[in-house]
Amino acid sequence: MKKIFSFIFLVQLLLIASACSDQNIVPKEKAGNVVDTYGIKTFTVTIDTKEQKEALHVSFTEKKDRSEAEYSNKKDEISLHGEKALKKIMAAFEKLEPDPEADETELITKTAEAFDFKDYKMIRLEVTFKGYDPKEIMFSK
Incomplete structure (x- = not known):
């Protein structure tokens, strides 16, 4: 009886874990719109304010088999x-008008x-x- 209970608990735990990992997935056609419109394949920004660490964390990753977004x-x-x-994220990209030729200061300010x-x-x-x-930029005031 104890083994059955342990097995059922393990199966439920695995189902919950696998369901949670898919929450960031974006359909392929919608992720493709980001690449086609803005030319961005990956984008991650983290902003700390005086009051709060990681006040903003945004992530977009376009991959061949699955794309993900988190805000x-x-x-x-x-x-x-x-x-x-x-x-x-796409609403912010409209304001940002991403440019791969922009210098680092301009990218930071616009972001x-x-x-x-x-x-x-x-x-x-x-x-x-x-x-x-890829560009990796860190800027502190």
């Missing part, structure tokens, strides 16, 4: 995953403004534009 804004108490996160975090303490940005080498 967490502690200042506005918003946490989104998958398609909802992608919608929020902070696009996500409505003009007053920040530190910002970490990792972005890969289609056909370009």
